[in-house]
Amino acid sequence: MNTLQEQTLLSRREQASLLAKLKEAQKEFGYVPREFMAETARALGLPIGAVYGMTTFYSFLSTRPLGKYVIRICKSIPCCMQNAAMIIDSVAAEIGITPGQNTADGRFSFELTNCIGACDMAPAMLLNDELHGHLSPGKIAEILKACK
Numbered sequence: 001m002n003t004l005q006e007q008t009l010l011s012r013r014e015q016a017s018l019l020a021k022l023k024e025a026q027k028e029f030g031y032v033p034r035e036f037m038a039e040t041a042r043a044l045g046l047p048i049g050a051v052y053g054m055t056t057f058y059s060f061l062s063t064r065p066l067g068k069y070v071i072r073i074c075k076s077i078p079c080c081m082q083n084a085a086m087i088i089d090s091v092a093a094e095i096g097i098t099p100g101q102n103t104a105d106g107r108f109s110f111e112l113t114n115c116i117g118a119c120d121m122a123p124a125m126l127l128n129d130e131l132h133g134h135l136s137p138g139k140i141a142e143i144l145k146a147c148k
Contacts, residue, residue, distance in 0.1 A: 014044070014046075015054070017044070018040070018044065018046070018050075018051065018054055019054065019058075021040055022040075022051075022054060022055055022058075022061055023061070025040075026060075026061050026062065029065075030062075030065055030066055031061075031062040031063060031064055031065050031066055032055045032061055032062065032063055034063070037051045037052055037055060037063075038051075059072075059111070059113040059114060060072075060113070062109075062111075065102070065106075066102065066109040067102045067103060067106050067107050067108045067109035068106060068107050068108070068147075069107060069108050069109070069127060069128060069147045070108075070109045070111060070126075070127070070128055071091055071095075071108060071109065071110050071111065071125060071126070071127055071144075072111045072112070072113045072116065072125060072126040073087055073088055073091065073099070073110075073111070073112055073113070073123070073124075073125040074113060074114070074115060074116045074118065074122070074123065074124050074125065075112045075113065075114065076114050076115040076119070078119040078122045079119075079122040079123040079124060081122070082122040082123045083123060084122070084123040086123075086137065087123045087125065087135045087137075087140065088112070090135075090136075090137040090140045090141070091110060091125070091140055091144070092110070094140060094141055094144050095107075095108045095110065095144065097110050098110065099111060099112045100112075107147070108144075108147075113126075116131070118131055118133050120133075121133020121134055122134075123135045125140075127143060127144075127147070
């Protein structure tokens with residue numbers, strides 16, 4: 001193992017501590033700002049790359065501001081086999097943006113993510129922390145219309 005690898009390996013305790021701080025920032029700011037990542041790296045004596053790497057590894061953390069309603073559609077194999085592409089297209093048509101974007105009014109963010117633990121309800125999505133499964137275009141329209 002080279003020196004760079006040794007510097008970026010974190011103990012389980014350091015990983016848990018860093019992840020807790022990143023989750024706190026996500027909750028407070030709605031995303032993990034670059035300034036926060038830099039300050040956290042300095043405070044913990046870690047390379048900024050280790051902090052950024054952990055932030056971008058977890059799909060429920062974001063490095064950019066998100067909308068009031070965050071739509072996360074599962075893109076794992078069970079959902080894909082249950083026509084997740086149709087669900088993605090339906091959400092895009094309803095809110096007028098594609099995955100990875102926010103609506104101009106800041107109301108919605110649209111994200112694709114790996115497994116959300118709802119394979120038995122595929123295709124599935126999360127709207128903020130609320131799980132919706134067995135989706136269809138009509139059900140999506142109904143769910144999104146309720147967002148005020």
